[in-house]
Structures are given as C-alpha cells and as structure tokens.
Amino acid sequence: MAEAEEQETGSLEESTDESEEEESEEEPKLKYERLSNGVTEILQKDAASCMTVHDKFLALGTHYGKVCLLDVQGNITQKFDVVQVFGLYSGEEFHETFDCPIKIIAVHPHFVRSSCKQFVTGGKKLLLFERSWMNRWKSAVLHEGEGNIRSVKWRGHLIAWANNMGVKIFDIISKQRITNVPRDDISLRPDMYPCSLCWKDNVTLIIGWGTSVKICSVKERHASEMRDLPSRYVEIVSQFETEFYISGLAPLCDQLVVLSYVKEISEKTEREYCARPRLDIIQPLSETCEEISSDALTVRGFQENECRDYHLEYSEGESLFYIVSPRDVVVAKERDQDDHIDWLLEKKKYEEALMAAEISQKNIKRHKILDIGLAYINHLVERGDYDIAARKCQKILGKNAALWEYEVYKFKEIGQLKAISPYLPRGDPVLKPLIYEMILHEFLESDYEGFATLIREWPGDLYNNSVIVQAVRDHLKKDTQNKTLLKTLAELYTYDKNYGNALEIYLTLRHKDVFQLIHKHNLFSSIKDKIVLLMDFDSEKAVDMLLDNEDKISIKKVVEELEDRPELQHVYLHKLFKRDHHKGQRYHEKQISLYAEYDRPNLLPFLRDSTHCPLEKALEICQQRNFVEETVYLLSRMGNSRSALKMIMEELHDVDKAIEFAKEQDDGELWEDLILYSIDKPPFITGLLNNIGTHVDPILLIHRIKEGMEIPNLRDSLVKILQDYNLQILLREGCKKILVADSLSLLKKMHRTQMKGVLVDEENICESCLSPILPSDAAKPFSVVVFHCRHMFHKECLPMPSMNSAAQFCNICTAKNRGPGSAILEMKT
Numbered sequence: 001m002a003e004a005e006e007q008e009t010g011s012l013e014e015s016t017d018e019s020e021e022e023e024s025e026e027e028p029k030l031k032y033e034r035l036s037n038g039v040t041e042i043l044q045k046d047a048a049s050c051m052t053v054h055d056k057f058l059a060l061g062t063h064y065g066k067v068c069l070l071d072v073q074g075n076i077t078q079k080f081d082v083v084q085v086f087g088l089y090s091g092e093e094f095h096e097t098f099d100c101p102i103k104i105i106a107v108h109p110h111f112v113r114s115s116c117k118q119f120v121t122g123g124k125k126l127l128l129f130e131r132s133w134m135n136r137w138k139s140a141v142l143h144e145g146e147g148n149i150r151s152v153k154w155r156g157h158l159i160a161w162a163n164n165m166g167v168k169i170f171d172i173i174s175k176q177r178i179t180n181v182p183r184d185d186i187s188l189r190p191d192m193y194p195c196s197l198c199w200k201d202n203v204t205l206i207i208g209w210g211t212s213v214k215i216c217s218v219k220e221r222h223a224s225e226m227r228d229l230p231s232r233y234v235e236i237v238s239q240f241e242t243e244f245y246i247s248g249l250a251p252l253c254d255q256l257v258v259l260s261y262v263k264e265i266s267e268k269t270e271r272e273y274c275a276r277p278r279l280d281i282i283q284p285l286s287e288t289c290e291e292i293s294s295d296a297l298t299v300r301g302f303q304e305n306e307c308r309d310y311h312l313e314y315s316e317g318e319s320l321f322y323i324v325s326p327r328d329v330v331v332a333k334e335r336d337q338d339d340h341i342d343w344l345l346e347k348k349k350y351e352e353a354l355m356a357a358e359i360s361q362k363n364i365k366r367h368k369i370l371d372i373g374l375a376y377i378n379h380l381v382e383r384g385d386y387d388i389a390a391r392k393c394q395k396i397l398g399k400n401a402a403l404w405e406y407e408v409y410k411f412k413e414i415g416q417l418k419a420i421s422p423y424l425p426r427g428d429p430v431l432k433p434l435i436y437e438m439i440l441h442e443f444l445e446s447d448y449e450g451f452a453t454l455i456r457e458w459p460g461d462l463y464n465n466s467v468i469v470q471a472v473r474d475h476l477k478k479d480t481q482n483k484t485l486l487k488t489l490a491e492l493y494t495y496d497k498n499y500g501n502a503l504e505i506y507l508t509l510r511h512k513d514v515f516q517l518i519h520k521h522n523l524f525s526s527i528k529d530k531i532v533l534l535m536d537f538d539s540e541k542a543v544d545m546l547l548d549n550e551d552k553i554s555i556k557k558v559v560e561e562l563e564d565r566p567e568l569q570h571v572y573l574h575k576l577f578k579r580d581h582h583k584g585q586r587y588h589e590k591q592i593s594l595y596a597e598y599d600r601p602n603l604l605p606f607l608r609d610s611t612h613c614p615l616e617k618a619l620e621i622c623q624q625r626n627f628v629e630e631t632v633y634l635l636s637r638m639g640n641s642r643s644a645l646k647m648i649m650e651e652l653h654d655v656d657k658a659i660e661f662a663k664e665q666d667d668g669e670l671w672e673d674l675i676l677y678s679i680d681k682p683p684f685i686t687g688l689l690n691n692i693g694t695h696v697d698p699i700l701l702i703h704r705i706k707e708g709m710e711i712p713n714l715r716d717s718l719v720k721i722l723q724d725y726n727l728q729i730l731l732r733e734g735c736k737k738i739l740v741a742d743s744l745s746l747l748k749k750m751h752r753t754q755m756k757g758v759l760v761d762e763e764n765i766c767e768s769c770l771s772p773i774l775p776s777d778a779a780k781p782f783s784v785v786v787f788h789c790r791h792m793f794h795k796e797c798l799p800m801p802s803m804n805s806a807a808q809f810c811n812i813c814t815a816k817n818r819g820p821g822s823a824i825l826e827m828k829t
Contacts, residue, residue, distance in 0.1 A: 027343050028335065029281050029293040030321070035329040038076035042068055047326035053313045058322070060329070074329070100124050106152040106159070118172070122149030126161055128172075142170055143177070147190065155199035158218060162195035167207050169218065171232060178218070179234035185210040193245055193307045198314075200251040205234075208246035208258065214239045215284055238284045247277065248312020250321055255292060256282050257314070257321055257332075261307035262296075276302050277310055279323060279332060300327040338366045350376035354396075370396065377407070381414070390420040401429040408435050417442045418450065426458060436463040444471055448484045455488050460495030468492060483509055490517075499523060507533065515541050524552040531561040535568045543575045555584060570594035577606065585612035592618050596625055604630050607637075632661070641665050758786050767812055768797035789813045 039060065042048075046062040053059075057077065058070040069078040100123045107119040117131035125144030129137050143149075147164025154160075159170045166182040183190070188210045196208040203218040215238040221231055244260035251257070262275040277299065281292040299305075302325065311324040321332040335343075337360040344353035354376055357369045373396030380389035390411070397403045404425060411420045421439045425431065440463060443451035455468075469492045476485050490505035490513070499521050506514035507530070514537070518527060527534060531553075534542040546558055555576065562569040573591050576584045584591075588610050595603040607618060607630060615638055622630040628651045635644035648658045764773040773792050775782050783795035787810040801808050 026293070027340065028295055030279065030295060030332045031335050031339050032295075032297065032330055032332050035070075035074040035322070035331050037074040038068070038070055039074040039329050042066075042076070043327050043329075048324050048329060049326070050311060051313050051322055051324045051329070053315045053320070053322055055315060055317045060324075063326070103148055103150050104152045104161075106154040109154060109156065120152055120154070120159060120161075122152050122161060124148060126152070143168060150190070150194045151197050153197040153199055153205075155205075156202040158199075158202070158205075160197050160199070160205050162197060162207075162209070164190045167195060167197065167205075167209075169205065169216075169234060171230065174231055176230040178230040178232045179216075181207060181214065181216065181234070181236070183209055184212045191308065196246055196249045196312070198249045198251060206249050206251065206256065208249045211242050211245060212239070213242060213246065213249070213256070213258070213284070213289070238286055240284065240288045242280075242282075242289070244278060245307045247307055247310035248323075250312055250314035252281060252319065252334075254283070256284055256289075257312070258282060259310055259312040259323060261305075261310055274303050274305060277305075277323070277325070279312075279321070297323060297330060299323065299325045299330055301325065337364050341367050341372065345372070345375070348379060350379050373397075374403075381410070386411070386414075386416045386419040390416075390423050393420065394423045394425075399425070399429050401425075401431055404429070404431055405435055408439075412438070418447070421450075421454060426462060430462065433463045437467060440468055441471065444475065448482065448488075452484050452488045452491075455491050460492075465492060465495050469496070487511055487513070494521070497521075500526075507537075510537050512538060512541065515545050518545065522552075524549055528553060528557065528561075531558060532565060532568065535562070535565070535571070539568060539571050543572050546572065547576060547579060559587065566594060567598050570598045574599065574602065577610070581609055581611070588613045589617055592621055596621055596627070600627070603627070604633060607633060636661070636665070754788055758790065760784060760786065760792065764792050766794045766797055767791045768793050787813070 042060065042062065046064050046066065048060055049063050050061040051058065056072075058072065058074075060068045060070055062068070065081060067080040068076050069080075070076055102121050102123050104122040105119060106122075108116040110116040111119065119129050120142065121127050121129070124147075126142040126149050128140045128142050130140075131137050142159075143161070143163070149161050149163045152159065152161040157171060157173045159172060161168055161170075164183075166180055168177055168181075169179045170177050183195075193210055198206050200206055200215075205216045205218070207214045207216065214236050216234045217237050218232055218234055221229060221233050242258065242260065244262045246258060247261045248259035249256060258280045260278045260280060262278055263272050264275045265272050276296040278294055278296055280294045283290040283292055305325055309326050313322045313324065314320060315322075319334045323330040323332060337356060341353045341356055341364065344350070344356065350372065354369065354372050357364055357367055357372050361369060373392070377389050377392055377396060380386075380392065393404070393407055397407065408417070408420060408424070408431070411417055417439050421443070424436070424439070436458065440451060440454060443454060469489070472485055472489050472492065476482065476489070479485065486505055486509055490502040490509075490511075493499070493502040493505070494517060499517070502517055503514065503523060503526065506517055514534070518524065531542070531546070534545075546553055558572055559569060562572060570591070573584055573587055573594065577588075577591065591606065591610075592603075592613060595606055607613060615634055619631065619634045619638070621627075622634060628647060632644045632647050635641070635647065645658060645661060648661055649655075760773060762772055762774050765771060766773050771794075773784055773794070784792060785795050785798055785808065786792050789810050789812075791810045791812050793811075798808060798811070
C-alpha cells in the first residue's frame, strides 16, 4: 500500500500498515501529494465540508459556510460566504435567501449558454431555478417529502439526486422523473453514511451507498412500450458489495476509483477504531468486482473522522482525484512513466527500469536512459555479476568511447578485465590502443587460449601489432613448442602482411588455418610445389581448394604433381568428376584403373555416369580383375545383353538379379533365354514363378516344365500366382461396389436436395422484371416459378416453352452456360 505523503505516528495499527507497505512488492497505481498553500491556512481555522473541481480552479466549502476559490496549487483566489450563482468571468449574479438550509447545489453543465441558465438546490426539497426570457429567475419544486437531499449530480439533460429513501433521476427535457433506485441497507443513517453519486458518461450513473455499488444505464424506451411511461428507463447493469463503507466514487476509464471509510478492531483492546481511509481501484463485473490496487491514506485527523467527513472529487480531463477530509485535502493522480521508473529503481529492478525508459523515452522527463543504465551496471558489479554487467555495457554505453574507457579501468581495478573483453567495441567507436593492449597482456599472462581467441576476433589495427608480437616471442622463449602461441604468432604475422612466416608456421603445425590463409591472401602461386604436402595434411580441404581455384592452379598441373601418388590423384580426379562429368574427360581412361585399384564401390557409378570412358578398355580391365557386376553393365551397354544375362546366371547364380536385369532390358528374347536357361534348374524355376507374373504369362513357363521334375516350393509358387490373380479380381469387384455405392448415395442426396422446399418472401425479386416476387396485395392471385438454381420468376415473365419440350429452364443459368435447371416449384394463389 502507498502512503498519501508524510507519515504521522500515533497508533499501533498505523505502524502495522506501514510495515505492510514496506514489504509490498506491488507497484501502486496512483501517487499522492497533500494540497497545501492556501488550503493549509484555511484548514488551520476551519474544516473542509465539500469541494468541486474544474480544470482551471477548485472550489472548497467549509463548515463555517465559506466558499474559497483555489488554483490547482491550492492558493486562494476568491472567497464567498453566501449561497449564490456568480459568474467568474461575467457580470451575471443570482442571490436568494432560502427558508431552509441548503445541503447541495448543482448547475447546468452548460450554464454559460443563454439557453442553459439552470441550477438546482437540495435541502428538504429539490428546487429547479431557471432564468426566463425576461431575465427573471423562477423556481419549481422537482421533489420533496422524503427527507433531506444531500447529493445531486447533473450530467447532460439528466439530474440525479439522493434522499433518505433512494436515488432519483430526472429528465430536464421531458420534465419527467424516470427512475427510483431504493436504498439497500436501511439500517445505516443516511446523514452518517451519505450516498455517493457520479456520472461516468451522459447515460451511466454510478451509485455508492453504504457498502453497495450499483452501475445504472439510462436507456431509451421503445415506442411500442411508451404508453404513459417516461421515454427513458434505467437498467442496473452491475451491482456488487465492497468490504468497507463508501465515501466517494469516481470513474477511471472502464474502472472505478472508490474512497472507503474503514473501521477496524484493535487486537489489544478489542475496541473498534477509525482506521486510515482507503482509495481502491476496482474493475466492476456483473455481480462482483476485482480489486486492481488498494492504498491506505494517512490524512490528518483520520482517527476522529466519520464516513460523511470524506469526499472524493475528480477532474475528468487530467485524471486527478481529490480526497477531501475536514483537516486535509490530498490529490491523487495516475503515476506516469517517471514514477514507474522511480519505483523500479527503488526496488532495484534496474533492467525493467531501463526497458521502461527505452520504450517511453519521449515521455519521461526526470530520468535519462544513460543514467539508469550506469546505475544498472554499478548494481551488477556490486552484486558480483561481472559477466552480465560487461554484456550490458554494449547496450548502455553505445558509442561513448570515454565511458567505455572509464568502465574498462573500473573492471581493471576489481580484476575483471577478462569479463569485459568479449564486449569491447571493435569498430565504432574505437578505443585507445592502450586499452586493447592492456587486456591482451592480461590474457597472455594467464590464459593462452583466451589470448588466441582475442587475436583471432579483434582486427589487427586496434592495437600496436609489433608490441604484441614481441610479447608473444618472449613467451615462446620459455615454451618453444606451444602450439597455441605459434598459431597466434602466425595470425599476428598475417596482420603484418608477413605471409611467408605465417605460412611456414601453419605448415609446421599442420593447422587447418593454412587453407584460410591461402584463400584470404591469394597465396596460390606459393603452393604449386606444395600440393602433395597439402593433400597429405587434409586431402578433403586441399581438393576443395584446388577445384575452387582452377583458374589459378590448373587441373593438368595438379595431376602432374600427384603423378607419384596415384591414391591422392584418384581423390582429386574423383572429386573433379563429381563436380563436373566433362571437365576431366581426358583423364577418364586413367580413372578406370584408379577406381579399380583404390575405390571399386564407385567404379560402377563412374562407368554409368561417364560418357567419355572407352568401353573396350573398361571391359578389359573389369574382365582381368573379374569384376562381374561391372562386366555385366559394360556388356549390356555395348549391346551384348545375352552375354550379360549369361554371366549373371553362370557367375552370380542370382535368379533375382537375372530377372531384374530382364525387366530393365524389357526384351522378349531375353525372357526366352532366361526361361531356357532355368528350365532344368528347379531353384531358378521357383524364382521365375514368384517374380515374372507381371511381365510374362506364367503358363508359358509351366508348359515347359518336364513331368516328374521336383521343384522346391512349387505349391507355394502356384498358390501365390492364384492369389495374385484372385486379388486382382477382388480389387476390381471392390472398386465396382464402391463406385456403385457412391453413385447411389450422390443420387439420393441430389433427390433429397431437390425435394426440399424453397423460402419465398417479400425480399425476393423476379430475376426478369426485378420487381418483388410476391404482390403487395396478398389477396390478388399470382403465379411464381422457382428453379433448382434458386432463381425466381413471375410465370408471366418467363417465355413460353417450345413445342418440342414442355420443360422450362432458368434463363440466367442457361445464358451463363452453367447448365439448365428445370422448375422445382410453381406457386399459384
């Protein structure tokens, strides 16, 4: 809970509330300040009894009957001590002596207009005063006889007031009272617990009385329900109970601000006492409400106040809420982004505060994003979150080099240079070289890997390269074989454009960065005699690099360099062939031997894809090495399919492969050769029976089987043939049944659709004459034709059917070639 402003000590209950406020993590929705200056002077001698608010000034009424006009800072501008209507910026004035005390007064919202010179006063009766055309004031009694009227609110053409019995609303235009909302809790004295009224808009009235809240909506009555009733009526759209007694209400967008009078029981004395009033923001629902925020307010003399002593007034334009008590006036206003950031900083929620400032940087006035960010960095450092603090520097410090250097030295003081090193700016801005050198020396002394990472990531122009090179050499004197330092030294040489020394170190280390160095600095002329070394180091990367740069190192040069290393030559030529089947065509003959020697699995794919390979040479090599599959392919490619098939059957003895080969060739003579070869081999016959059903009639094979020959699994093979045949028959029959069933179902659906009735009413028109399809005179006979396409015509508007066909068709659909629709309904009356 939030305090109004200054804390006043007194009771145990008050200090308990304060401790609850300190522990609360929920941000208040409103901020408070005490209205001082002239208000303080007034309330030292008098007590506030009522108040009204204008956008430019305030009017404060006191128990002694004084009315003081104040500016928004609380300074007194004018004083009045009689009941009157007085023009502040004009000479008009109304003065009247009443026969009874006046409890309340309300003027027309547009009183400044000459047609709206009206106001009402409330006491024992409600009087309406209005100025006539003779500039005289006349009065009329709107209501009396139900006790004192203590609350009146005027909005638009509606006046709402509350007396001892309930709330009434009067329509000033129709001069009618349109509703009576009775009081719920009649046990409460209306003078001690007065009714609170406020208009949310021109038709929505909010009533708070006791612990009950009602939201009423004024609505227009339908002409058919008028009779002797008013033209408007009131509907209660929401009604709910609150925890405490209501002293005031005010709207806040779609929410409510409620000022509550609180009584609590002391735990020590068990006696009831007056606690601090509460200002709650609630979200009304149909039968209940949801509390959004709740603040306990420390106003002067709250221990002695009653429910009737508190009032809540508000300024619609600025969302200002004035809490009025006899000895104090407190102003509540919605918290802005500066207040929100203040609260976040107070709760040490720096990241959220920074985000809020960035989102609303155009609206904040008291805060700067940079100041919040620096406070956030300091907070993280104090908490020991050095890495997070360093990471946030990128976003917060931005391009401010001076701040960056300041933060680096601060991290150096606490020994955390390593934490900030990954986030230092490397381009815009660029810090002093000394900053980067200081961090590099820090890593060089304790972390070679980290040092190498920074050298690799940082541009070489950030620091003095010669200084760092010398430092690395000094460390290499102590550890000459340290690969990390050697690699880093090579990178430093590269930054100095000393590529020869860098390449020498990379080759010594056999490090993959040698390829990056060659690519980056175009050192291809230096490696023409080092191709074998590169291939030995990493053949995959070396081949990719050589093929990517054929214009710099030709294919011929690479093949010549690898002549003494055929296994490496094969790797290069194989990768070349994969990229382009035609570039290395002059080496395809050589590749046959290389594939046969080093990579037989890729020989057959090579023979299939190459169009420049000499087939005779390839066949000779494959026959010499007894490569059956490759020989079969070459024979078939050379047109000798029978020899290929014979080789499959004699060398491989694989009937499945033979059948697959015959299927690929799709040659009847091959099938004949396969059957002839298999006719005396029972296992082959079994394979043929199981597989040739879709290509050759099995009867041709069965007729050639010799009587008495034992064929393994013959019965299963014959059963399979019959099952396949039966399956085909079943599939055909099933498809036929599905087709027939679907056709019948669609026919029934179409029949049901066409049998349905069609609604014809006065909104339908004749598609020919465009006049309503139904006559205005229902007693007059008419005839209507409705087609399946839902187009409707007067019968007389349709052309006469031809002599050849008595059926009629829709002219519109026929013209659009959408298919004719015959008439489905003819209506006659």
